Every structure is written in C-alpha cells, then in structure tokens.
Amino acid sequence: MMPRAEPLKDIIADLRMAASFVTIVPVASSKPAADGAVARATWALPVAGLLVGLAGAAAYAVASKLGLAPTTAALLALGTTIFITGALHEDGLADTADGLGGGRTRERKLEIMRDSRIGTYGGCALLLSLGLRWSALAAIANPWAVTLALCAAHAAARAGVPAFMSLVPPARPDGLSASAGSPPGRSVAIAFAIGTLTLALALGPGKALVGLILLSLAGLIVARLAIRQIGGQTGDILGAFEQTGEILILLVAAAFQMGG
Template sequence: MMPRTEILKDVVADFRIAASFVTIVPVASSKPAGDGAIARATWALPVAGLLVGLAGAASYALASKLGLAPGTAALLALVTTTLITGALHEDGLADTVDGLGGGRTRERKLAIMRDSRIGSYGVCALILSFGLRWSALATIANPWAVALALCAAHAAARAGVPAFMSLVPPARPDGLSASAGTPPGRSVAAAFALGTLALTLALGPGKALAGLILLSLAGLIMARLAIRQIGGQTGDILGAFEQVGEILIMLVAAAFLHAGG
C-alpha cells in the first residue's frame, strides 16, 4: 500500500500538471509530463478550474465593493479569467469554429485550425461567447451568487474534458491532445465526481442535474461533429468544449441565481 506522503505528492503533482495544462500560471511539476502523466492528471482539471473561477469571483467582488455596476464588474471578472488561462480555451473555440465552418475537406479543416490567424467565424464565436457569459453574470448581479456561478462553470466545464478525451480519439497523431494521451477510467470518474459536486454545491441538486444534462448533450453533439468532420478531437476541440460548458452553466445559473434568488 502506498504511503500517505507519496499519495499526497502524487495529488499535488497531478494538480500542478492540470493547472499548467489549462492556465498560464508558472506551476512547475515534480512529475514527468511524459508517459501518460498529463492524461492521469486530468482528474484535477475541475480543481484547476475552480481556482480560475475563484479568481474571477474575487475580481467581481472587488469591483462591486468599489461601486462599479454589475455589467462592468462582470466584464472585469471575464478579463481576469481570460488572463489567467491565457485565452487558451477562447483560442480553441475560435479555431474550431473557423476550421469546421470554413474548410471543405478534413485536411483543410485541420489546416485552418492550426493557422494562428482568426477568421470571421472565429470572431463571431468569441463575440457570442463573451457576450453570453457577460450577460449571464450581469443578470445574476449578486457577488456571492456570481462567485457560485463562476466556480461551478469553470469546474464543471473542465470536468467533462477527460471523458471527451477518452471517448473521442485524436484526429491526428501529433498535437496537444494526442501528446496528452487517453485518460484512464479512474481519472474520468474522479473529474466527473468533482464537477458534479461543484455544480450541486453551487446550484443545488435539481439545477445541477439540469446543468449535467446540458453538458452531456453538448458533449455528444460536439463529439459527433468532430468525428464526422475531422475524424476525432484536437486541443482546439477540447477548448471549444470547455467554452460551451462555461456558457451553458452560467446561463443555467443566471436562470436561478439572479438577484440573489
């Protein structure tokens, strides 16, 4: 049986890998990034997401304390979370929409997704993403309710990523997703459990169930689309999946948590 100190070291190492995988925070890992370490560490993605959500919540609370309007505070919260993640997921969303919408063949779609330039489809996707999330947070308004929504959205949106990686094969042999590997079943289950816990604590059981259903439907639709159009998933597809998850959970939260209700 592994000693508790070794278990704790592994947990910390996994969190460092997960945090470095979805943020620009310079967190060095004591565990090698190769040999499936990233895939095994995906269980900690919801935890890393929770910290991103907390940073956004702190930004919103500070803005509210200074007397700024909910709309302005919501924008600052989004700026904070985007800076922490280095716009990684937004970049994935834009590349995905540009590639799937602008390419005619599988090869062309993948080439567009790898192009650092952004097209009109990608611009529209980013406008919609920021607009929907901003309007949801501004509608919620109450700082405590906003904190719950941000934490739930950032944790739950990343909780489904390991399952997506496990069920949908990489579209190409190279790239971020392929190099990360396939998450083992225990990492998929742990991530799902953490995401469900975050949703339940933030929104309550009934609303959490609604969020889980929407996330599952979004995952199935995106998986089918990715497989049909490019033969599988890429790092950009994973980023787009996370963004869609954030949007859905924030909209669910806005429907139930607005005005502190």
C-alpha cells in the first residue's frame, strides 16, 4: 500500500522511480530504493512507458514533417525509443534468448544470461524484434495512428510487468528482479488498469481486447518457459516479456490499420 501521508509527493516519487528504472532520463526518485519501494512504484511503469512512446511518436512526427518516407520515420521513431530506454529491454531479450536457447542446464542458462556478450540466439531475437516493430510502424504510416500505437504498445507492454513479477518467483536470490521485490496487489491492479485504459483509448475497445488476450497468452508462455528452464524470472526475462508485448500491440495496430 502506498503511504497515505502526502500522497501527491509519494505519487511523484513513484513516477520518478519508474522513469529512472526503465529510461536513461536523470529523474532519480528521492524515495529510498529499499523496503519494497521499487516494487510499490511498479504501478507507474506503464506511465513511464507512455512517455517513451510519446518520445518515439515525436520523432516520427518530425520525420514526417520533413518529408521522409514512413520506413525512415519508423526507423527514427524506433531508434528514439531504444535510446531513451538505454536499450534495457532489448538487452534483456537478447540475454534471455541466448540463455534459454543456448544453455543445457539451469546453472549454465543463468550464467549465459549474465554474460554481456550477444550470441546467435540473442542476435536473431533482436533482429526479429527490431524488424517486426519497424515494419509495423512503417505499415501504419499515419503519424497520428503511429502516435496512438506507440503509446499503447509501450504502456501496455509494461503494465503486465508488476503482475509477472508478483506471480513468477525470482530465479535467483540476487539480481535486478530479486532486489526489486514482489509488487503488492494494489500496484499490480493500478498498472493493469492504466495499461488497459491506454489500450482502449488509443486503439479502441475491439483492438484493446485482442491486445489484452495476446499479452496474457504471451505472459503465460514466457512465464512457463522461465519457470521450467531456470526456475523463475530475472530482469532479463522481464525485458523479454516487455519486448514481446511491444511487438504484439504494434502488430495488432498495424493489422487493423491495414484491414481498414
């Protein structure tokens, strides 16, 4: 539960903590990152994602105003979101692919995931992630529709992270995910509500429902793989889950856009 005293100050602190947790923006929270503070602040992850999406949308809009092709504008938008997040989630996706794909034992998989070098599985995963997101944005083309799609994708992809952290135990006692702790139910519910609302407002009820179903299935699949292969989740697993969410929502937006 978030403290009742000075609620506005606590909300701002949580927003700053969430932003500093998933972006390179220097807005570190004044709230100590201890005693479950990071876990409680996870409700604000979709808000931080919304800001990342808006940054990418701004890059796309500027590129379009300059007369650049949708393919080029999409690449610049994608590059902007990667820059502002410090490629945090892409790194998690690559490490997860290398670890789960390349290791034979639980210990070896975790060891590979901690290795900063990217292997074949990680390289292929990154190529697929970048290619699918880029092609989806290029297919949407319309700057306003791209804005809505990016906001929906980045908010919704992070909205499920608190629930994932709460339901799937850490794979090891140390590391980013373990140190963050398990989000309380209130943070999980608020994050889910923000993500769902953003999806509905940006894409409409029908597309939002499709997106929620796909995100839920993706969460179940990633959770099952993580538990079976390494015994739980890590920061890299969370990054892979976020990337999967981004891809799915952008593909939903592109598919409906192309379908009229």
